[in-house]
Amino acid sequence: MARVFARAGYxxxxxxxxxxxxxxxxxxxxxxxxxRPIMASRRPIDIVIALDRPSITNDQxxxxxxxxxxxxxxxxxxxxxxxEFFNVPSVEIATEDGGSKIMANTVATGAVxxxxxxxxxxxxxxxxxxxxxxxxxxxxxxxxxxxxxxEFARHHCTRCAFSAAAVGKPLLLIDGNAAIGVGAVMxxxxxxxxxxxxxxxxxxxxxxxxxxxxxxxxxxAEDEIAAINMALGACFAGVRSMTGxxxxxxxxxxxGLSLAAMTETPVVIALGQRPAPATGLPTRTEQGxxxxxxxxxHGEFPRIVFAPGSxxxxxxxxxxxxxxxxxxxxxxxxxxxxxxxxxxxxxGGFDLSRLPYTDYRVRxxxxxxxxxxxxxxxTDTGISPFAVPGDGPHPVVADSDEHDEEGHxxxxxxxxxxxxxxxxxxxxxxxxxxxxxxxxYGNPDAQTVFIxxxxxxxxxxxxxxxxxxxxxAMLHFTELYPFPGTEKFDYLAILRKARRTVCVEQNATSxxxxxxxxxxxxxxxxxxxxxxxxxxxxxxxLGELDAxxx
Amino acid sequence: MPTLADxxxxxxxxxxxxxNFGILRAFKQAMIELKLSPHEITVVSGIGQxxxxxHYTKCNTFNGLHGRTLPVATxxxxxxxAMPVVAEAGDGDCYGEGGNHLLHAIRRNIxxxxxxxxxxxYGLTKGQAxxxxxxxxxxxxxxxxxxxxxxxxxxxxxxxxxxxxxxxYAGDSEHLTRLMKAAINHKGFALxxxxxxxxxxxxxxxxxxxxxxxxxxxxxxDPEDKEQALQKAAEFGDRIPIGIIYRNNRAPMNxxxxxxxxxxxxxxxxxPLEVAQTILNDFF
Numbered sequence: 001m002a003r004v005f006a007r008a009g010y011x012x013x014x015x016x017x018x019x020x021x022x023x024x025x026x027x028x029x030x031x032x033x034x035x036r037p038i039m040a041s042r043r044p045i046d047i048v049i050a051l052d053r054p055s056i057t058n059d060q061x062x063x064x065x066x067x068x069x070x071x072x073x074x075x076x077x078x079x080x081x082x083x084e085f086f087n088v089p090s091v092e093i094a095t096e097d098g099g100s101k102i103m104a105n106t107v108a109t110g111a112v113x114x115x116x117x118x119x120x121x122x123x124x125x126x127x128x129x130x131x132x133x134x135x136x137x138x139x140x141x142x143x144x145x146x147x148x149x150x151e152f153a154r155h156h157c158t159r160c161a162f163s164a165a166a167v168g169k170p171l172l173l174i175d176g177n178a179a180i181g182v183g184a185v186m187x188x189x190x191x192x193x194x195x196x197x198x199x200x201x202x203x204x205x206x207x208x209x210x211x212x213x214x215x216x217x218x219x220x221a222e223d224e225i226a227a228i229n230m231a232l233g234a235c236f237a238g239v240r241s242m243t244g245x246x247x248x249x250x251x252x253x254x255x256g257l258s259l260a261a262m263t264e265t266p267v268v269i270a271l272g273q274r275p276a277p278a279t280g281l282p283t284r285t286e287q288g289x290x291x292x293x294x295x296x297x298h299g300e301f302p303r304i305v306f307a308p309g310s311x312x313x314x315x316x317x318x319x320x321x322x323x324x325x326x327x328x329x330x331x332x333x334x335x336x337x338x339x340x341x342x343x344x345x346x347x348g349g350f351d352l353s354r355l356p357y358t359d360y361r362v363r364x365x366x367x368x369x370x371x372x373x374x375x376x377x378x379t380d381t382g383i384s385p386f387a388v389p390g391d392g393p394h395p396v397v398a399d400s401d402e403h404d405e406e407g408h409x410x411x412x413x414x415x416x417x418x419x420x421x422x423x424x425x426x427x428x429x430x431x432x433x434x435x436x437x438x439x440x441y442g443n444p445d446a447q448t449v450f451i452x453x454x455x456x457x458x459x460x461x462x463x464x465x466x467x468x469x470x471x472x473a474m475l476h477f478t479e480l481y482p483f484p485g486t487e488k489f490d491y492l493a494i495l496r497k498a499r500r501t502v503c504v505e506q507n508a509t510s511x512x513x514x515x516x517x518x519x520x521x522x523x524x525x526x527x528x529x530x531x532x533x534x535x536x537x538x539x540x541x542l543g544e545l546d547a548x549x550x
Numbered sequence: 551m552p553t554l555a556d557x558x559x560x561x562x563x564x565x566x567x568x569x570n571f572g573i574l575r576a577f578k579q580a581m582i583e584l585k586l587s588p589h590e591i592t593v594v595s596g597i598g599q600x601x602x603x604x605h606y607t608k609c610n611t612f613n614g615l616h617g618r619t620l621p622v623a624t625x626x627x628x629x630x631x632a633m634p635v636v637a638e639a640g641d642g643d644c645y646g647e648g649g650n651h652l653l654h655a656i657r658r659n660i661x662x663x664x665x666x667x668x669x670x671x672y673g674l675t676k677g678q679a680x681x682x683x684x685x686x687x688x689x690x691x692x693x694x695x696x697x698x699x700x701x702x703x704x705x706x707x708x709x710x711x712x713x714x715x716x717x718x719y720a721g722d723s724e725h726l727t728r729l730m731k732a733a734i735n736h737k738g739f740a741l742x743x744x745x746x747x748x749x750x751x752x753x754x755x756x757x758x759x760x761x762x763x764x765x766x767x768x769x770x771x772d773p774e775d776k777e778q779a780l781q782k783a784a785e786f787g788d789r790i791p792i793g794i795i796y797r798n799n800r801a802p803m804n805x806x807x808x809x810x811x812x813x814x815x816x817x818x819x820x821x822p823l824e825v826a827q828t829i830l831n832d833f834f
Contacts, residue, residue, distance in 0.1 A: 233625030
């Protein structure tokens, strides 16, 4: 259904709410669409498609004055009275000519499109695409089902006053996980190893689905320890590699993160946060692992931590993570959460020509012609030539022990000092210079500045736009480490000028506010924390923000 | 063809008389006989005295973490299957810390040769029991003797139908060279458990102890006979056989992935502009 709206040119935003179980439970998708760009879910609901009774009890209070609850009394086992209820006998319609009960979904979708006055042509195309592998008969049956549902709604929904004709060119619809996958593929990632874990399994699925088409070797590792070690082995052998996990899996990867640092083997890790500690709320959302991602692993070394706020930012930042990781030979972490991983956004397209790809490895002739090769040669930048084993006459030696320039283990103090200076002191300032500053949305002289990082981008941006006249602006951070300096944009001046600075985070301990203070000395005047595992809905956040506007 | 001088590495920090010297000698001889120059083979090692092994010869080297040799080696083989990949690990390293990876490397039948320097003791950390330490062995932390049964890696590997299962002895370098060559030439996962006296900490399984027990499997032994192999694998007491205990022709993982059937992944081009033309199609 969302794809129908996107193809009709509507901006769509979808968030998913599901339980940690294979079947059953109360699960829902919330689809919002608009003729203007949108980036969050709202609390009021115009149409509820109730597939279980909790949908009615949970959502009835959020129904708008003209809202409608669509249900099938055969599925829910009861009928409801009231002008807002619209009983669509989807199972009966689906099975009318001996059709399958499963097509009740298609009937219901057709019915909702009928309620909205949307023509069926786009939906029919979507059905053709979705069921292409199942053959013409299935496609035909589904189209008939959709038409019957559509017709039923047109005739029987007396209260329907919606009108949603196509408004423009088709938009693409993409979620955060797939966006990371697109960014990875476009960055030349050729190897992806992971152990399945919500909310990052979607990246594994995406990469596997593109394996044949784009030549990506995808391996399901026996555990997260193996996953990161595989990624490192693949990179050492000569290709760009990546792994993905959630906080619990990342905990297992931490030893490998340190190995990446010591061996200066580039690796990109997608870390999808979810409420913890331990197993936590597996299918829900939180921003609780920021400081963990920043400080995880033994030893001192530079790393890259990016937290995209939208699928679009995820595409570009995944690419930047790959580029910087390989340019500087340091590990990079892309920090998302279940909310961003599973929400779907629409865009006109992405400017993929903006995505650079540079092969930083020493290969072929450039390598063969070297009189000697030292994997960890001291250089002004701290970056040593990284050759591909077998590509030239010199062996490539990497070591997890402290090592000399050739890669062999050492004990002496002088080499140790030199290597720390190379890995840390020389690389870090160069890496920091690559970091983009936070983005200000709104007036630089705003009285109130809301601060957010990562996935709070969309909902806070919409909320801030509504509060602009009350003097609110928003500062959003995506490139979190190395922490952005003020050379490119003096965001600290804006914060210092503001009367109120409110940090909005989906965690209990204001981890970003603490990081901001540690890195810049700036203390936010207030914080908003949400730690119930559910994302902010626009109206709820507006309520919280209002309290700070004074 | 490399000479012994080409394979000269750093000076070993092993104890005089360490079984590792015999393993190193056998390895260098195998490289010479296989005509593998240092840049034509990759050795992944873990942590322990065995982990230092690749530094003492010359080869592409990834000296990684304790127990984690096999995932690294597996990925290397998947990325560049034209390159022979050897994993050097210790008994604590591979049967203890990295046991899970061993299980899955055997399942995958990745074309990697694993040489386990099995001295039945922890050397680097100075004398604790390992997964292969014999029951009753006294250590500082087992003042009443080791109470667990030792792992028999040969029986373990056979039970998983590992495609190449062999036992070698550091005190018989010539025989070990032959085993190493056979393992590297074998298409599939090859395990050689190398019995290795630790002259400092293992005062039970000494050169003398092994000399009384170790014998070479004869030419009439058929390593493709699995039932017989199980008997030989279990033989670890008064008599200990060395040689290829079991072998089968299971196709290795790297041969079963269509993506890399014709060209190693590392040689496959990446054309970002071409990818950019199609990659967003799925989302409309």
